Amino acid sequence: MKLKQLLGAALCAAAALGVMPAQAQNYKSEYKLSIVVGTTFPWGQGAEIWSNLVRERTQGRINIKVYPGTSLVQGDQTREFTAIRQGVIDMAVGSTINWSPQVRQLNLFSLPFLMPDYAAIDALVQGDVGKEIFKLVEKAGVVPLAWGENGYRQLSNSKHAIAKPADMKGLKLRVVGSPLYIDTFTALGANPTQMSWADAQPALASGAVDGQENPLSIYTGSKLYNVGQKYLTLWNYVADPLIFVVNREVWNSWTEKDREIVRQAALDAGKQQIVIARKGVTPQDSSLLKEIAGHGVTVTSLDAAQHAEFVAATKPVYDKWKKQIGEDLVNMAEKSIAARQK
Numbered sequence: 001m002k003l004k005q006l007l008g009a010a011l012c013a014a015a016a017l018g019v020m021p022a023q024a025q026n027y028k029s030e031y032k033l034s035i036v037v038g039t040t041f042p043w044g045q046g047a048e049i050w051s052n053l054v055r056e057r058t059q060g061r062i063n064i065k066v067y068p069g070t071s072l073v074q075g076d077q078t079r080e081f082t083a084i085r086q087g088v089i090d091m092a093v094g095s096t097i098n099w100s101p102q103v104r105q106l107n108l109f110s111l112p113f114l115m116p117d118y119a120a121i122d123a124l125v126q127g128d129v130g131k132e133i134f135k136l137v138e139k140a141g142v143v144p145l146a147w148g149e150n151g152y153r154q155l156s157n158s159k160h161a162i163a164k165p166a167d168m169k170g171l172k173l174r175v176v177g178s179p180l181y182i183d184t185f186t187a188l189g190a191n192p193t194q195m196s197w198a199d200a201q202p203a204l205a206s207g208a209v210d211g212q213e214n215p216l217s218i219y220t221g222s223k224l225y226n227v228g229q230k231y232l233t234l235w236n237y238v239a240d241p242l243i244f245v246v247n248r249e250v251w252n253s254w255t256e257k258d259r260e261i262v263r264q265a266a267l268d269a270g271k272q273q274i275v276i277a278r279k280g281v282t283p284q285d286s287s288l289l290k291e292i293a294g295h296g297v298t299v300t301s302l303d304a305a306q307h308a309e310f311v312a313a314t315k316p317v318y319d320k321w322k323k324q325i326g327e328d329l330v331n332m333a334e335k336s337i338a339a340r341q342k
């Protein structure tokens, strides 16, 4: 035996005896976890909870660092999924919207007015649809572990109150990176323009765009009422779930025991994160809305007739995208929602 082989054999034996810590073999000193917003947002808090649980439960064997602002892909959130698959990013808590260019079925959650209430979101992600989607994400090359939530996306603008599609005519609105959003806002008569969240904030501040749509936690966390976004419409037209994921090679490099720890920590963090995301924005607790109104924002809620007008105007988009997403999956989602426990 050559010296090199001898040394290798000795190291293997040491590792097998548990003499050596696992990271000495193939663990990285730091795992990079990507998120779009900062760690003060409910989304970012979910990432922090996950990282902390993993660090504690692995006694520091797995050390995760959170990178906000999608900084690992220079803010281009639509490239995040590819970067995870390629290993530029080790882990992420990501939005279904941002990953839909790579996994088209993730557009499901962006179908206008599919999910009428929180029970409907739960029926999808915690049920058969959620399992099916995890299979698709896995097939696309990334290991999905748990669901979280960004939230119902509400419409804000700097011009006037919006209570019907006609009020949106000609408004220049920033939308996220799925063509489904361009279709939806075009059908409503607006002038949608796609840009990353990193670019959206200066565009709102300079008035280059009139409005945007995001969950209330992001609207308030980014203080959009300070950049002229004084009109807010609560229409619950879509909600984006988050998915906790790990790059496949990284996943395979961990011991089975550590994989189990990371999975359970993701499930625990996801559960806590959903509670945080819903704080202040539910029919039972609408405290965040009071805070928003306190900033001089005009908040518009839709009555049943106004809601119906938005649903009718976006129906052709729903039908078109139902086919693109896959009719079987959308049918399964519609059935799960119809059968939900309210």
Ligand code: X2X
Residues within 6 Å of the ligand: 036, 037, 077, 095, 097, 098, 150, 176, 196, 197, 213, 214, 215, 218, 240
């Ligand atoms: O870009 C957005 O609007 C955000 C922050 O909500 C997402 O990443 C989907």
